[in-house]
Amino acid sequence: MKVFEVEKLTFSIGRKKILDDVSFHVKKGEWLLIAGPNGAGKSTLIKIASGLWKKESGNIKIWGKELGEYSSKELARMMGILHSSFKPLYNISVLDFVRLGIYAKTGFLSFYSGRDKKDVELAIETTEIEPFLDKGILNLSQGELQRVRIAKVLAQNPRIIVFDEPLLHLDIKHKVWVLELLARLRASGKTVITVIHDFSMAFSYPDRFLLLKNGKITYTGDREKQDELVKAFEDTFEIRLTLKDDFLLPDKD
Amino acid sequence: MRLFKILLVFIFFLLFSYFYLFNGAPSADVIQLRFVRFLLALFAGFSLSINGAVLQTITQNPLAEPYLVGISGGALIGYLIGLGVSLQSPFSLSLPAFLFSLVGVFITYKVASVKGSTRTELLVLTGVFINIFASSIVFLVAYFLNLSLDRIIYLLFGSLNIVIGDKELLFFYISIGLGFILEASLILLSRELDLIALGDEEAHSTGVNPEMVKKTVFIISSITTAFLVSFTGIIGFVGLIIPHITRSIFGKKHLTYLPSLLLTGGLFLLASDFVAKSLFSFELPLGSITSLFGIPFFFYMIMKRRHESI
Numbered sequence: 252m253k254v255f256e257v258e259k260l261t262f263s264i265g266r267k268k269i270l271d272d273v274s275f276h277v278k279k280g281e282w283l284l285i286a287g288p289n290g291a292g293k294s295t296l297i298k299i300a301s302g303l304w305k306k307e308s309g310n311i312k313i314w315g316k317e318l319g320e321y322s323s324k325e326l327a328r329m330m331g332i333l334h335s336s337f338k339p340l341y342n343i344s345v346l347d348f349v350r351l352g353i354y355a356k357t358g359f360l361s362f363y364s365g366r367d368k369k370d371v372e373l374a375i376e377t378t379e380i381e382p383f384l385d386k387g388i389l390n391l392s393q394g395e396l397q398r399v400r401i402a403k404v405l406a407q408n409p410r411i412i413v414f415d416e417p418l419l420h421l422d423i424k425h426k427v428w429v430l431e432l433l434a435r436l437r438a439s440g441k442t443v444i445t446v447i448h449d450f451s452m453a454f455s456y457p458d459r460f461l462l463l464k465n466g467k468i469t470y471t472g473d474r475e476k477q478d479e480l481v482k483a484f485e486d487t488f489e490i491r492l493t494l495k496d497d498f499l500l501p502d503k504d
Numbered sequence: 505m506r507l508f509k510i511l512l513v514f515i516f517f518l519l520f521s522y523f524y525l526f527n528g529a530p531s532a533d534v535i536q537l538r539f540v541r542f543l544l545a546l547f548a549g550f551s552l553s554i555n556g557a558v559l560q561t562i563t564q565n566p567l568a569e570p571y572l573v574g575i576s577g578g579a580l581i582g583y584l585i586g587l588g589v590s591l592q593s594p595f596s597l598s599l600p601a602f603l604f605s606l607v608g609v610f611i612t613y614k615v616a617s618v619k620g621s622t623r624t625e626l627l628v629l630t631g632v633f634i635n636i637f638a639s640s641i642v643f644l645v646a647y648f649l650n651l652s653l654d655r656i657i658y659l660l661f662g663s664l665n666i667v668i669g670d671k672e673l674l675f676f677y678i679s680i681g682l683g684f685i686l687e688a689s690l691i692l693l694s695r696e697l698d699l700i701a702l703g704d705e706e707a708h709s710t711g712v713n714p715e716m717v718k719k720t721v722f723i724i725s726s727i728t729t730a731f732l733v734s735f736t737g738i739i740g741f742v743g744l745i746i747p748h749i750t751r752s753i754f755g756k757k758h759l760t761y762l763p764s765l766l767l768t769g770g771l772f773l774l775a776s777d778f779v780a781k782s783l784f785s786f787e788l789p790l791g792s793i794t795s796l797f798g799i800p801f802f803f804y805m806i807m808k809r810r811h812e813s814i
Contacts, residue, residue: 355711
């Protein structure tokens with residue numbers, strides 16, 4: 252079952268093509284990793300595929316239906332997105348912040364229902380953020396902030412999880428924590444799409460890979476043909492790599 | 505502690521309102537005159553502050569307010585064009601004022617927004633230029649239409665000293681009532697605004713359509729500001745000071761913070777107006793009193809932001 256389907260997606264800013272004829276799909280319960288050098292168009296792809304930016308041409312379908320046919324709330328109930336940048340205007344408490352995650356599930360001006368409360372509690376439990384629920388979101392460490400932001404996404408209880416560079420600015424402990432959490436979420440039946448810069452570390456997790464360079468897809472496929480996959484990574488990033496104990500590392504020789 | 509502060513603001517508000525209306529054993533006629541002015545002060549305070557508050561949220565910029573983003577300036581230009589084609593009553597002048605306030609805010613927003621949030625320096629600069637443009641037009645129009653100096657000062661610096669004839673009184677009450685309802689409808693967007701304060705991306709991924717909310721806010725604040733400017737002229741900086749002070753007392757959740765602007769904004773305008781009309785034997789322009797507080801506060805905000813960004 253194709254959960255997410257992108258066909259011939261094109262997007263430009265001015266005359267520069269940021270995305271050029273990009274097509275791929277994600278099946279239910281799969282983890283897709285999107286990687287590529289800086290400026291490859293990864294974040295743009297996430298912004299368009301999530302409906303934040305308008306596409307120029309091409310098709311995006313979620314559960315077989317055009318992206319544009321969903322309302323903002325419907326989209327948020329299906330898809331939980333963690334964007335890479337986060338610039339809040341005010342310093343609100345962590346608890347208030349996480350509670351905002353249930354917005355899409357509630358009606359006009361209605362607030363907490365029992366089920367929403369459970370989603371929020373579960374999200375707090377999963378991300379282990381109880382100790383700093385009363386802190387302000389601007390007073391957290393990077394690792395804490397990322398866990399809090401993930402808690403808000405989980406409170407939405409989405410079936411598709413899209414994380415744009417979730418490991419950015421995190422220490423190694425939190426990087427592993429995020430990857431393990433995503434693995435558990437996928438195991439529970441969620442579909443996961445991630446853009447990850449630090450692919451060395453994340454290499455063993457995803458089911459499929461999508462490599463982008465200058466707005467074009469350079470490779471898409473699973474890990475069955477491992478040599479081909481490593482070769483594609485080498486070509487895309489213009490660096491020699493070796494696969495060692497599930498880590499894809501730069502080759503110094 | 506917070507509850508105590510809220511109670512204190514509330515008591516102050518009641519005391520001051522009573523004082524404003526009934527000071528010096530006035531006759532029934534005087535009370536009625538004062539009541540019109542009182543309502544206008546309350547509306548001006550609420551309108552300027554709540555518009556400032558929501559503009560700050562949607563532009564992701566704590567320095568936004570109707571005066572600084574060019575809404576007031578645009579409205580004034582429209583008002584003057586209305587005068588030019590010989591409209592007289594503030595009610596009918598509201599219409600061209602509204603149209604031009606939309607133009608003003610559109611220009612400012614387009615010039616100042618870079619990748620979804622507005623650049624402070626561009627926002628303020630464009631707003632200020634629109635205001636200078638508006639002042640120039642005031643002086644030009646003053647020449648051609650023979651406006652009095654008093655009128656010019658009241659337009660540029662604001663005043664609640666208006667005369668509403670008995671025939672127009674009912675119409676005035678209805679308009680002010682509608683104005684209050686329009687502003688209060690912004691409170692219905694509280695949760696959307698809470699989310700937009702976290703950034704457009706965050707709001708969108710949680711299920712809000714930021715563009716829709718922004719358009720709604722721009723239109724509502726333009727209508728209300730245009731109406732206000734047609735009656736009172738430009739009153740600057742209220743929308744900057746009051747939201748900040750109110751947030752520090754009532755918290756940052758829009759659902760509690762936006763309604764409380766009626767108290768704080770109303771109180772501030774009543775107090776400023778009281779100073780303007782009773783400090784000397786003649787009446788001072790209200791906007792010069794609010795700017796006297798507002799501009800030092802503006803510099804304080806800029807300094808604070810500069811420290812934070814380092």
